[in-house]
Amino acid sequence: MSNSKSIPFLDLIEPHKKLEEKFVSVFREALRTGKFIGGPVVEEFEKEFADYCGTAYCIGVGSGTDALRFALLAAGINKGDAVVTVANTFIATTEAITQCGATPVFVDIDERTYNLSPEILKEYFETKCETDHQTGRLVDLRTGKLVAAIIPVHLYGQMADMDSIMDLAEKYNLLVIEDACQAHGASYFSRRENEWKKAGSVGIASAFSFYPGKNLGAFGEGGAVTTNNEEIAKKIRMIRDHGQVTKYYHEIEGYNGRLDAIQAGILSVKLKHLDNWNSRRRANALFYNERLSAGGNVVTPYEPSWSKAVYHLYVVRVQDRDNLQKQLSGIDLSTGLHYPIPLHLQKAYAHFGYTHGDLPVTEKVTKEIISLPMFPDLTSEQQERISDAIANFIAERQTCSNNS
Numbered sequence: 001m002s003n004s005k006s007i008p009f010l011d012l013i014e015p016h017k018k019l020e021e022k023f024v025s026v027f028r029e030a031l032r033t034g035k036f037i038g039g040p041v042v043e044e045f046e047k048e049f050a051d052y053c054g055t056a057y058c059i060g061v062g063s064g065t066d067a068l069r070f071a072l073l074a075a076g077i078n079k080g081d082a083v084v085t086v087a088n089t090f091i092a093t094t095e096a097i098t099q100c101g102a103t104p105v106f107v108d109i110d111e112r113t114y115n116l117s118p119e120i121l122k123e124y125f126e127t128k129c130e131t132d133h134q135t136g137r138l139v140d141l142r143t144g145k146l147v148a149a150i151i152p153v154h155l156y157g158q159m160a161d162m163d164s165i166m167d168l169a170e171k172y173n174l175l176v177i178e179d180a181c182q183a184h185g186a187s188y189f190s191r192r193e194n195e196w197k198k199a200g201s202v203g204i205a206s207a208f209s210f211y212p213g214k215n216l217g218a219f220g221e222g223g224a225v226t227t228n229n230e231e232i233a234k235k236i237r238m239i240r241d242h243g244q245v246t247k248y249y250h251e252i253e254g255y256n257g258r259l260d261a262i263q264a265g266i267l268s269v270k271l272k273h274l275d276n277w278n279s280r281r282r283a284n285a286l287f288y289n290e291r292l293s294a295g296g297n298v299v300t301p302y303e304p305s306w307s308k309a310v311y312h313l314y315v316v317r318v319q320d321r322d323n324l325q326k327q328l329s330g331i332d333l334s335t336g337l338h339y340p341i342p343l344h345l346q347k348a349y350a351h352f353g354y355t356h357g358d359l360p361v362t363e364k365v366t367k368e369i370i371s372l373p374m375f376p377d378l379t380s381e382q383q384e385r386i387s388d389a390i391a392n393f394i395a396e397r398q399t400c401s402n403n404s
C-alpha cells in the first residue's frame with residue numbers, strides 16, 4: 001500500500017488537476033456534436049501537432065504501434081525486406097516490422113546515449129551486408145533479405161544521432177522511420193542543416209505514441225505519424241481507415257486505426273503545456289545528475305551538445321542493479337527497467353537465431369540500467385530522498401565488499 005512517503009514512478013494525477021475543466025469541456029463537445037471518431041477536433045490536433053514537430057502533415061492513429069506499422073506500410077516496406085533497428089527498445093518497434101511481413105535486424109547501441117550507434121551501423125553495412133549487383137540494393141548476409149529501412153528509436157526522450165544515420169541512409173538508399181514514441185518535443189542540432197530539428201521531423205515518417213504515461217499522453221490509447229511526404233500522409237489516412245478515401249470505396253485493405261475525437265481534444269489541451277512539462281523534466285534530470293554523479297558509482301544520462309532530451313525516462317546505470325531496485329522498493333520508492341531483456345534475446349524472437357554476445361553493449365547496459373521516478377511535478381525533496389537511498393545502498397555495498 002502506498003503512504004505519504006512513497007514515491008510513484010510517474011504521476012498521472014497531479015498534472016491533470018489544474019486542467020480538469022478544460023478536459024471536461026472536451027467531453028461536452030463530443031456529447032453535443034456526436035463526433036466521436038474523426039472530425040474537426042482530430043483535424044485541429046493533427047494540425048497543431050504537425051506545427052509543433054515542424055512537419056507538413058500529422059495523421060492521428062490508434063496507438064504508437066499503429067503509427068509505426070502504418071508508416072512502414074505506407075513507405076512500402078513488405079515481405080522480403082529487412083529493417084535495421086535496436087534491441088534496447090519496446091517490442092512495438094519490431095512488432096511493426098514483422099507485422100508488415102519484414103524482418104528486423106538488430107544492431108548495437110552507443111554505450112553513452114543508449115541509442116543506435118552510427119559507427120556500429122556503418123560497420124554492419126560494411127561487413128554484414130553485400131550489394132546485390134542486379135538491383136544495386138543492400139542485402140543482409142545473415143537473412144538474405146533486402147535492407148530497406150532503418151528505425152532509430154529516440155529512447156528515453158533523447159534523439160539518436162540523426163545526421164550520421166541520415167548520411168548512411170542516403171549512401172545506401174534506405175528509408176528512415178523515426179520511432180519518436182518516447183520523444184515528444186526532443187530536439188537535435190543538425191550539423192548538416194545547421195538548425196535545431198524536432199523529433200519526428202527528420203526521417204521520411206515518424207511515429208509517436210500518446211499512451212497515458214508518455215510526455216504527451218492521452219486518456220487511453222493514441223498515436224500519430226508525422227511526415228513531410230504528401231504521398232505517405234495520404235496513404236496513412238487510407239490505411240488507418242480500412243483503406244477507404246470515401247466511405248465504403250476501398251482502394252486497398254487497411255486497418256481500424258483511427259484516433260478518437262475525445263483523445264484528440266485531450267491531446268490539444270495538453271499540447272499547450274508540453275514544453276513547460278518537458279523543461280521541468282529537464283530541470284529534474286539536472287538535479288538528479290548533480291546529486292547522483294558525485295561518488296562516481298552511478299552513470300548518469302549523457303546528453304551530447306547536439307541534443308536536447310525531454311527525459312521521458314531518467315535512466316542511470318549501477319552495479320548490482322537488481323538489489324538496488326529491491327532495496328528502493330522496500331522503502332516505497334518505485335523504479336522501472338527499460339528494458340530488462342533486450343529484444344534479440346526474447347523468447348518471441350528465438351527463431352531469428354540471435355544469441356548472447358551478439359550485441360555486447362546492449363547486453364551489458366541491460367543488466368545495469370534502472371529508471372528512476374521522473375515526472376514534471378517530482379519535488380526536489382523526493383529527488384533528494386531517492387538520491388540518498390541510492391547513496392546508502394552503494395555505501396552499504398562498499399562496506400560489505402571491504403569486509404569480505
Ligand SMILES: Cc1ncc(COP(=O)(O)O)c(C=O)c1O
Binds near residue numbers: 064090093179209
Ligand atoms: C519506443 C516505443 N515504441 C513504440 C511504442 C508503442 O506505442 P503504443 O503503446 O502507443 O502502441 C512505445 C510505447 O510504449 C515505445 O516506448
